[in-house]
Amino acid sequence: MLKFWRRPAAEAASPAWAEIVRSRQVAVDQAAELARARNPAEAAFYAQTDCLALKWHHYLEVYDRHLSRYRGKPVRLLELGVFHGGSLQMWRRYFGEAAVIHGIDVDPRCAAFDDPGLHVHIGSQADPAVLDRAMAAMGGVDVVIDDGSHRNDHQIASFEHLYPRIAPDGVYVVEDVHSSYWPEFQGGLRRPGSFVEFAKRQLDRLNARYVVEGDAADRDTAFADMTHGIAFHDSMVVFEKRPDTAPWHTAVGHRTLY
Numbered sequence: 001m002l003k004f005w006r007r008p009a010a011e012a013a014s015p016a017w018a019e020i021v022r023s024r025q026v027a028v029d030q031a032a033e034l035a036r037a038r039n040p041a042e043a044a045f046y047a048q049t050d051c052l053a054l055k056w057h058h059y060l061e062v063y064d065r066h067l068s069r070y071r072g073k074p075v076r077l078l079e080l081g082v083f084h085g086g087s088l089q090m091w092r093r094y095f096g097e098a099a100v101i102h103g104i105d106v107d108p109r110c111a112a113f114d115d116p117g118l119h120v121h122i123g124s125q126a127d128p129a130v131l132d133r134a135m136a137a138m139g140g141v142d143v144v145i146d147d148g149s150h151r152n153d154h155q156i157a158s159f160e161h162l163y164p165r166i167a168p169d170g171v172y173v174v175e176d177v178h179s180s181y182w183p184e185f186q187g188g189l190r191r192p193g194s195f196v197e198f199a200k201r202q203l204d205r206l207n208a209r210y211v212v213e214g215d216a217a218d219r220d221t222a223f224a225d226m227t228h229g230i231a232f233h234d235s236m237v238v239f240e241k242r243p244d245t246a247p248w249h250t251a252v253g254h255r256t257l258y
């Protein structure tokens with residue numbers, strides 16, 4: 001599985017991170033996993049018998065938690081990183097025929113998956129023009145899944161360009177943020193510029209309304225105004241947008257102790 005992570009330069013990968021990934025690889029009885037699927041995302045993944053798809057098992061539960069509301073709807077999903085195309089097929093199975101499913105991959109061979117049902121754009125996820133072209137072709141985007149280069153600078157560049165532009169109630173998922181801890185991907189523990197450090201900073205921005213120190217930028221509520229929440233999972237960060245997030249509080253009941 002490892003050789004699929006960075007193509008075509010997998011052999012240059014550090015044995016350290018490669019060994020971590022390899023040690024977590026499990027060969028499963030796909031039919032048995034399908035039979036005991038605990039949610040529709042697991043069912044969609046383990047039913048995949050055509051093109052190859054790669055997902056960490058626990059991602060499927062997280063996906064279902066955040067994306068189930070889109071099933072059966074004309075959701076517009078953009079996946080960064082197409083690889084062998086199995087993931088796009090899986091999303092079709094999960095969301096249904098009404099879904100608009102596009103992918104972006106830097107590898108021109110992925111154009112082979114472009115058909116009337118699954119569109120593939122060739123280019124880098126770090127190129128805003130490529131992202132804009134895909135968004136325009138889709139008529140807007142509801143869900144982004146970043147499973148592309150796993151380079152931290154790319155993950156941040158894609159997020160900064162796409163997040164403000166996706167639907168006001170959209171979902172933005174970044175997979176495999178374990179690359180935030182690996183120098184080969186411009187990461188490192190608490191290293192400025194890693195996606196996880198960037199995401200931690202977004203937590204402060206989510207709470208910017210309550211910041212009483214710092215400067216105007218620290219109290220800028222632009223991100224908070226469009227964001228419902230950020231969920232951190234093992235190797236995965238999910239950002240949920242929502243319009244009109246301005247929080248308020250109130251009291252109910254009338255009996256008091258003093």
Ligand SMILES: C[S@@+](CC[C@H](N)C(=O)[O-])C[C@H]1O[C@@H](n2cnc3c(N)ncnc32)[C@H](O)[C@@H]1O
Nearest residue numbers: 053054081083087105106107124125147148149
């Ligand atoms: C992990 S694979 C994607 C797996 C696929 N999403 C799945 O679940 O089966 C990563 C893919 O990202 C592509 N990739 C690498 N760098 C990229 C970049 N800068 N922009 C877009 N795609 C890139 C690779 O060519 C490769 O096909």
